Amino acid sequence: MTNPSSCAERLSSSAGSVVFDADVLVLGGGPAGTWAAISAAEHGARVVLADKGFCGTSGATAAAGTGVWYVDPAPERREAAMASREKLGGHLQDRRWMARVLDRTYAQSNQLADWGYPYPVDEDGKPQRNSLQGPEYMRLMRKRTKQAGVTILDHSPALELLVDGSGVVAGATGLRRQKGDRWTVNAKAVVIATGGCAFLSKTLGSNVLTGDGYLLAAEAGAEFTSMEFSNAYAISPAFGSVTKTLFYSWASFTDEQGSVIPGASSKGGRSVIARALRKGPVYAQLDEADAETQKHMRVSQPNFFLPFDRTGIDPFTQRFPITLRLEGTVRGTGGLRIVDDSCATTVPGLYAAGDAATRELICGGFTGGGSHNAAWAMSSGYWAGQGAAGFARQLGVTAGRQVIRRGTVGLRSRSGRPLQGDALAQSVQGEVFPYELNYFREAGRLGESLRRLDALWSDASVADAPDEQGLLRAREAAAMLATARWMYRSALARQESRGMHRRDDYPEQDDRYRHYVSTGGLDDVWTSARPLPSPHYAEAAE
């Protein structure tokens, strides 16, 4: 059971704020954050976890559920699992990382079974561990996080990082939005596990994912990579939020008149759907699922059927209008750059896990339908928690160190107008939702969009801090804006089509671009090419 001295300490503080003292602070309570918190606690750290929403229901996994890259450790199985995705990802993966993620995911999944996750058992009596029901999984993770002695702060979005005089991360501060006050956690290391950025597109469970962690980290000087792989769009009923593309592999796609749209499909034909949607409505019907498959679908993903059952549509026998919602970096692969095996970032004391971190190491330039994201969340969460705990231990006593708040846009009193979060968020959506800007990229259009985004940034960065009510949305909008600029600058730098990044002006994959694109910066966004870490492994895979 929990030993009180292993818990983070709540310090007395002035009215209107609550202060904690911890070794490790985890930002975000999805799978990556909860695994990080548990792992840090297991490695001896006193841990606080702060989530914008409610740890257990918040984030992409809790609402959606995930397939998991769980592969039997037999060497030939492993080899096949790694090889099968290398072409899709544009040969940007790193085999060494793939192998260690497969090992870690296997161990963590089996741990979940020991903790009582109700994995199904197949006809041969073999447990099947390559899929997790979101609400069930995350309810269990919340329970285990608490049992590990972690202090959980719900409805407590982080607003900015704290650093010490030499730039080492020293904690963070944020809002307790249901209590109407602020929190501060003084910590020796911080794990960013705030997920990706889906730009408030209402893709399932993702409106809490606005790139906040990226912005916080960038303000402390962190770098990003693979941000051009950020244009994931998912199929959903036109009116609804359930963006589950897997089941559309049993679908046929038709236009207004009912004619089949040539080439349209969920895999490899989504761009055809995007083009058709620009001309008029597109319909889907899951008419290729036989009775047996339909039965499996129903019990496997009950939430897929809510929009249909509640509108009286039988998706197997009736066609219904669909759309593509932007999932941005949630099902892209870009994020904070990882510099070593412990998931450290370029900023000392700052670690990253899950969608907030790059997935280029195991996905290259393409994810989606691959279960890699869930595997990465578990594995990188485990390593980041362990790494952060180790960093905290090494740092030793930090009492009395001076800390500086590193937040910028939307947080300081200025003479201008207060930052209007809702309006800014809408302007950013206008630049990242349109298929002709983000899905089908081209230098002229990207350049124009960037000029508009840069102008928005100039305005936002001199705007006054809004009142408490508007503060969170303002920071979210600023984070979306910063993310869009990293995405498009990286997209301009990659003059080819590779992975999910497609350029109308450079439709082919070009071997001169078989490198990573790093990016960063706030007022001035920069990009640079970075070589693959282990060309030896990638070569072997070709």
Added chain:
Amino acid sequence: MIEVIDTERCTACDICFNVCPTNVFDKTDRIPRIARQSDCQTCFLCELYCPEDALFVSPFADTPQQLDVAALKEAAVLGSYRRAVGWTDESRHLRDADRSYRLFGH
């Protein structure tokens, strides 16, 4: 978006207020209030966690709907997601019914 809190069933336990990831509800002296409906991301999770089957989330993500609560109750739609995932006593056997492994690789 969230549309219904059934005042007959709700016991004011505030679970929905706590679990909604986007903070759509406000606490009151009695039953919670849908205070920021436009922030609802249509994730169905409040409905899943409500122990009284008092909530209904409409599948329309972008536009509010007018709904007849009596008809929803009549059709046993309230709580249907909770039953489907095995979070009620009668449906516990569904908790390990996931057959996704049969569907991957299609």
